Amino acid sequence: MSNPEGKNCEKSAPGHGELFRAFFKIGLTAFGGPAMINHIRELVVDRKGWLSETTFKDGIAICQTLPGAIVVNMAAYAGYRCRGISGMLLSFVGFSLPAFGLMVLLSVIYQASRALPAVEAIFSGLGVVVVSIVAYATFTFGQKSLKSLPDYGLAILASLLLLVKLNPFLVILTGGLLGLLLFRLQPGEYLSEDQHRRGSYQDAVILLTLFLLGLGFLWLVRRDLFDLAWVMAKIELFAFGGGYTAITLMFHEVVEVRSWMDNQTLLDGVALGQLTPGPILNTSTFIGFLVSGFAGAVAATLGIFFPGLIMVAAILPIFDRLRSSAFFPRIIRGIIACFVGLLLYVTIKFGAAISWDPKHLALLLIALAALYKKVDLFIVVAGAGLISYFFF
Numbered sequence: 001m002s003n004p005e006g007k008n009c010e011k012s013a014p015g016h017g018e019l020f021r022a023f024f025k026i027g028l029t030a031f032g033g034p035a036m037i038n039h040i041r042e043l044v045v046d047r048k049g050w051l052s053e054t055t056f057k058d059g060i061a062i063c064q065t066l067p068g069a070i071v072v073n074m075a076a077y078a079g080y081r082c083r084g085i086s087g088m089l090l091s092f093v094g095f096s097l098p099a100f101g102l103m104v105l106l107s108v109i110y111q112a113s114r115a116l117p118a119v120e121a122i123f124s125g126l127g128v129v130v131v132s133i134v135a136y137a138t139f140t141f142g143q144k145s146l147k148s149l150p151d152y153g154l155a156i157l158a159s160l161l162l163l164v165k166l167n168p169f170l171v172i173l174t175g176g177l178l179g180l181l182l183f184r185l186q187p188g189e190y191l192s193e194d195q196h197r198r199g200s201y202q203d204a205v206i207l208l209t210l211f212l213l214g215l216g217f218l219w220l221v222r223r224d225l226f227d228l229a230w231v232m233a234k235i236e237l238f239a240f241g242g243g244y245t246a247i248t249l250m251f252h253e254v255v256e257v258r259s260w261m262d263n264q265t266l267l268d269g270v271a272l273g274q275l276t277p278g279p280i281l282n283t284s285t286f287i288g289f290l291v292s293g294f295a296g297a298v299a300a301t302l303g304i305f306f307p308g309l310i311m312v313a314a315i316l317p318i319f320d321r322l323r324s325s326a327f328f329p330r331i332i333r334g335i336i337a338c339f340v341g342l343l344l345y346v347t348i349k350f351g352a353a354i355s356w357d358p359k360h361l362a363l364l365l366i367a368l369a370a371l372y373k374k375v376d377l378f379i380v381v382a383g384a385g386l387i388s389y390f391f392f
C-alpha cells in the first residue's frame with residue numbers, strides 16, 4: 001500500500017517513537033559495519049514489513065553509490081521511505097546515538113589515562129591492529145575493485161601522488177576524470193527501465209538548508225566547532241568506497257594540515273572506533289572530543305554523517321538517470337580505483353608510526369590471519385588489547 005507521507009512504506013507508516021526505538025536497538029549492537037545492513041533488512045522488510053525487498057535493494061544500490069558510511073545512509077534511507085524527513089532524522093539519531101555515547105565515554109577515559117604505562121602498552125598493540133585492518137581492507141577492496149590494468153594504474157598513481165604531497169581531494173577528482181577517459185560502460189552497469197524511485201528535491205533542499213544554517217550559526221558563535229563540522233563534511237563528501245577510505249582524508253586534514261593531533265593519537269582513535277558499534281567514521285566523535293570537548297564531538301559527528309542524509313534525499317529523483325548514463329559509472333570506477341591507492345598510502349603512513357619489533361610483527365601476523373579467517377572485528381580488536389596488556 002502506498003503511503004504519501006511514508007515515501008514508499010509498504011504498510012502503514014510506523015509511529016515516530018516506534019521508528020526511533022527500532023533503530024536505537026539495532027544501533028546498540030551494530031558491530032561489523034556494512035554487515036549490519038542485513039540486520040536493517042530483517043527489521044524493515046521481514047519483521048515489520050515497512051519496506052518491500054525491491055525498495056530495500058534500491059536503497060543498497062543508492063547508498064553504495066554515495067560517499068560515506070553505507071550502513072548509516074541505509075538507516076537514513078529506510079527511515080526516509082517510512083516517514084519522510086522526520087523518519088530519516090529519527091532513524092539516523094536512533095541508530096547513531098549508542099555509538100556516539102560509547103565513543104564519548106571511551107574518549108573521556110582515553111584522555112584521562114593515556115599516559116599510564118598499561119594504557120600505552122594497550123594502544124601500542126591496537127595501533128598494530130589498525131594497520132592490519134587497513135592493510136587487509138586495501139587487499140580485499142583492491143581484489144574486488146581492480147579489474148584491469150588501467151584500474152591498477154590509477155591505484156598506483158594515486159599512491160604516488162599522495163606520497164609527493166598532492167591534496168587527496170584533488171587525487172580523487174583526478175581519478176574520476178581519468179576514469180571517464182579510460183573506461184567503457186559495461187552492459188551490466190545499466191539499470192532496467194522499470195526501476196523507478198520517488199524522491200523530492202524539496203526534501204533535499206530542506207535538509208541542506210538546516211545544515212547550512214547550523215554551519216552559519218557555528219561560524220558566528222564557535223569558530224572551532226565550525227572548523228570541525230566543515231572538515232568532517234568535506235571528508236564525507238569525498239569518501240567514496242566507505243569508511244576505511246575516509247581515514248586517508250582524516251589523516252590528511254587532522255594530522256597533516258591542521259595538526260589537531262599526531263599520527264599515533266589518530267591511530268588510537270581509529271582503534272577505539274572498532275570497539276564501538278557502527279561504522280569506522282565514529283572516529284570523528286573521538287577527534288571532535290579531543291579538539292573541543294563534548295560540543296566538538298557533536299559537531300564532528302553531525303559534520304561527518306549529515307551530508308549523507310542530504311545526498312540520499314537528493315539522489316532519489318535522479319538515480320536511474322545517473323546509473324544508466326554513459327558517464328557516471330565510469331567516473332565512479334575511476335574514483336574507486338584511486339581509493340585503493342589511498343588505502344595503500346594510509347597503510348604505509350600508519351605503519352610508519354609503529355615501533356616495530358618481534359612482538360609487534362607477531363601481533364600483525366595474528367591479526368591478519370584472524371581477519372582472513374573472518375573473525376569478528378570486535379573480537380580481533382579486543383583480543384589484541386588483552387595481548388598487548390599482558391605481553392607488551
